[in-house]
Amino acid sequence: MSFDSKPVANAPALHEQGDENPPVLERIALRVTAWCEKWYPDAFVFVSLTVLAVALGALAAGASPRIVAVSFGNGFWSLIPFTMQMAMVAITGYVIASSPPIARLVTRAARVPASGRSAVAYVAFLSVLTSLLHWAISLVFAGLLVRELARRTDLRMDYRAAGAAAYLGIGATWAMGLSSSAAQLQANPASIPPSLLPITGVIPFSETLFLWQSLTIALALVVTSTLIAWWTAPGPTRAKTATELGIVLDTIDDALPPRERPGEWLEYSPALILVLVALGGGWLVNEFASKNWLVAISGLNTYNLIFLMLGMLLHWRPKRFLRAVSKAVPVTAGVLIQFPLYGAIASMLTSAKSATGASLTHYLSTLFVSIASTDTFALVMGVYSAVLGFFVPSGGGKWVIEAPYVMQAANALHVHLGWAVQIYNAAEALPNLINPFWMLPLLGILGLKARDLVGFTFAQFVCGTLLVLTMLWALAPTLVYHAPVMP
Numbered sequence: 001m002s003f004d005s006k007p008v009a010n011a012p013a014l015h016e017q018g019d020e021n022p023p024v025l026e027r028i029a030l031r032v033t034a035w036c037e038k039w040y041p042d043a044f045v046f047v048s049l050t051v052l053a054v055a056l057g058a059l060a061a062g063a064s065p066r067i068v069a070v071s072f073g074n075g076f077w078s079l080i081p082f083t084m085q086m087a088m089v090a091i092t093g094y095v096i097a098s099s100p101p102i103a104r105l106v107t108r109a110a111r112v113p114a115s116g117r118s119a120v121a122y123v124a125f126l127s128v129l130t131s132l133l134h135w136a137i138s139l140v141f142a143g144l145l146v147r148e149l150a151r152r153t154d155l156r157m158d159y160r161a162a163g164a165a166a167y168l169g170i171g172a173t174w175a176m177g178l179s180s181s182a183a184q185l186q187a188n189p190a191s192i193p194p195s196l197l198p199i200t201g202v203i204p205f206s207e208t209l210f211l212w213q214s215l216t217i218a219l220a221l222v223v224t225s226t227l228i229a230w231w232t233a234p235g236p237t238r239a240k241t242a243t244e245l246g247i248v249l250d251t252i253d254d255a256l257p258p259r260e261r262p263g264e265w266l267e268y269s270p271a272l273i274l275v276l277v278a279l280g281g282g283w284l285v286n287e288f289a290s291k292n293w294l295v296a297i298s299g300l301n302t303y304n305l306i307f308l309m310l311g312m313l314l315h316w317r318p319k320r321f322l323r324a325v326s327k328a329v330p331v332t333a334g335v336l337i338q339f340p341l342y343g344a345i346a347s348m349l350t351s352a353k354s355a356t357g358a359s360l361t362h363y364l365s366t367l368f369v370s371i372a373s374t375d376t377f378a379l380v381m382g383v384y385s386a387v388l389g390f391f392v393p394s395g396g397g398k399w400v401i402e403a404p405y406v407m408q409a410a411n412a413l414h415v416h417l418g419w420a421v422q423i424y425n426a427a428e429a430l431p432n433l434i435n436p437f438w439m440l441p442l443l444g445i446l447g448l449k450a451r452d453l454v455g456f457t458f459a460q461f462v463c464g465t466l467l468v469l470t471m472l473w474a475l476a477p478t479l480v481y482h483a484p485v486m487p
Contacts (some may be wrong), residue, residue, distance in 0.1 A: 044334070047341045050401065054348050054360065061363055062354025075193065075347020076340050079400065082181075082191040083339040085300040087332040089179050092307035093136020094328035094441075095321065099314035102141065110148035116157035117233045119149050124165035124229035128222045131169025132177030134307065139438075142166030143445035147249055150242040158239035159247065163446045164456035165229045171433035171457060172225045172464055175425035176209065176218040182399035182421050182428075183208040184300045189487040191300065193343060193400060195350035200407045200417060201484025207418030213475040214422045217468065224467055225460060232459050247447045256319055267319040273312045280309040342400040349404045361404040368409035377415045378472040381406055382427040386465065389431040399424055416479035426468045433461040 051072075058068045096102060109126070113119035123142055131138035146162045149155060175182070185191045186203040208214065234240070242249055259268050266272055287302055315321035349361045372380040385402065402424060410420040432438050434457060439450050 044337060047338050047345075051341055051345055051348075054345050057360045058348050058352035061352075061358060061360045062356065063352040063359075068348060068352045071348045071352040072344045074351065075195070075344040077343065078193045078195075078347060079191075079339050079343035082185060082300075083335060085184075085191070085304060086181055086339065087335050088304040088308065089134070089181075089300075090136045090332045090335065091325060091328040092304060092311050093134045093138075093179075094140055095311035095324040096134075096307060096314060097137045097140030097144065098324050098327070099311065100316075100320075101314050103144065106141065106144045106148050109145055110152065113149065113155065113157075116155055116236060116239050117230060119155055119157045120161045120165050120233035121226050121230035123149070123162050124168050125222070125226040127166050127169040128173045128225045129169075131172075131174035131179075132218060132222075133179075135170055135174035135177070135179045137307075138169035138174065139166070139442055140445065142169065143442045146446060147242075150247070151249055156236045156239050156241060158234045159242040159245055159446075160240060160448065160452045161229070161233040161456050163442065163448050164453040164460075165233075166446075167433075167439060167442055167453060167457060168225045168229065168460060170438050171429055171460065172221045173218055173429070175429040176214060176221070176422070178209070178303060180209065180425050182403075182424055184303070185399065186418075186421055188300055193346050195347055196400070196403055196407075197486070199350075199404060199411070199484065202487050203418050203421060203485070207416075207482075208421045208425075211418060211422065211479070213419065213478060216475070217422075217426055217471050220467060220471060221464065224463060228460050228463055229456075232456055245448075245452075256317065264319075267322075268317055270316050272318055273316060273321070277309045277312055280305055284309075342398060346400045346404060349401070361408060364405035365408035365412065368406060369412050372409070372413065374413045374415060375477070376473075377410065377413050378419070378423050378476040379469060381420065381423050382469050382472050385424050385427040386430050389428045389435075398428070411484070414481040415476070416481050417484065419476060419479045423472050426472060430461060430465050430468065433457040433464065 055068050055072070058071070059065065063071075113122045123146055126145065127138050127142040130141060143163075143166050146159070146166050149157055149162060150159050174180070178184075183203075183205060186200060186208065187205055189197070189202050192200070192202070256268070259265065284302065284305060311324070312321055315324055349364070350359050353359045368377075368380070384406075388398065388402070399421075406424070407417060407420060409415075410417055434454055439453060443450060443453075
């Protein structure tokens with residue numbers, strides 16, 4: 001499946017043709033985005049700088065250079081199972097969303113909206129809703145839907161606003177759903193780094209994603225994101241269609257190349273797919289029959305196997321399935337190279353101790369306790385996670401960095417540990433709305449630049465931040481602290 005969208009030469013720039021005076025929020029967002037595109041380094045640079053900062057902090061806390069180096073090495077590979085699991089989340093989402101049946105579903109879904117503004121709100125609603133199930137499916141599905149809507153000659157839809165709406169799932173709700181890496185990690189004892197387990201224990205989904213407080217925030221974000229998309233979508237006179245922006249919406253060629261030699265016949269036959277799905281399905285049936293469904297679905301291996309088997313079925317032929325996997329692999333590059341560094345950072349935070357037995361985590365958690373109380377912890381941690389998320393766009397992986405000291409502080413202040421995870425989840429996603437890092441797969445599908453979207457996502461960022469921080473603070477007193485539960 002090809003997503004090439006080629007801009008036409010001399011395509012009109014953003015805000016030309018009577019759009020010289022965009023709203024104040026949009027102008028600010030465009031300046032922020034222009035600065036980011038010019039000066040913002042790759043996320044790997046920020047993670048490497050964090051490694052340096054933590055190493056220096058551990059030395060300043062009294063740990064010897066040898067202990068710091070040993071802690072770095074011991075932690076480097078501690079997240080390998082979790083790294084592979086999160087890479088599979090990205091791959092399976094892309095594979096499913098790019099399958100022929102989903103392409104046909106996208107075509108039918110694109111017939112629903114009756115106006116350009118309703119089309120933008122429609123994309124936003126589907127994006128934030130599907131991201132609760134799987135962030136990668138949301139990103140690709142919504143991007144393909146925008147392209148299909150843009151082909152409708154009877155619909156004057158702003159292509160930039162629709163593209164921004166397609167991105168809302170990754171910036172508003174995904175971390176509150178089943179693919180939340182923080183909630184998944186905390187629910188799986190085998191995924192939790194040994195240095196973190198004594199601090200947090202195992203926290204099941206019932207204490208994170210499925211708290212009524214968490215569901216309330218998720219619902220509020222779905223509704224608010226959809227409404228803001230409607231309110232900020234340009235009307236017919238100001239809308240810029242894909243054609244006006246110089247975007248050529250190529251027809252997606254989904255046909256398999258013809259078989260060239262007899263040895264390829266199994267690659268073009270569904271027989272092996274059916275065998276693999278039958279075996280995987282048998283395991284899944286046993287898993288759900290022998291466990292509570294909430295416990296079963298909270299296992300990352302179960303979650304990934306469900307979507308992997310579904311992806312195989314939707315592509316039907318091994319050849320088509322493998323083509324989709326190969327196109328999905330580049331999306332995982334950041335996960336594969338950054339997550340080992342997160343593991344090393346977590347290890348240095350907790351294991352690089354001074355002669356008195358104090359680690360950097362001890363000093364950081366003490367700092368958190370000194371500036372926050374039980375009542376203000378949600379607000380302080382929410383702001384901190386959002387700010388750090390702008391500089392370290394991790395897709396949730398930086399939870400391993402924050403968890404040792406923020407959870408130790410939560411224990412000290414008797415803050416519900418599952419709610420602390422959800423504070424991180426709700427706040428950590430927000431910076432994605434103004435950071436171009438996670439936009440890249442979507443931009444490749446749409447043929448746009450980050451600056452084309454951020455004018456619209458900035459309004460979502462401002463409103464979402466106010467909503468999330470207020471709700472995190474207001475709902476915190478409704479939860480009761482429980483000590484960490486060991487496996």
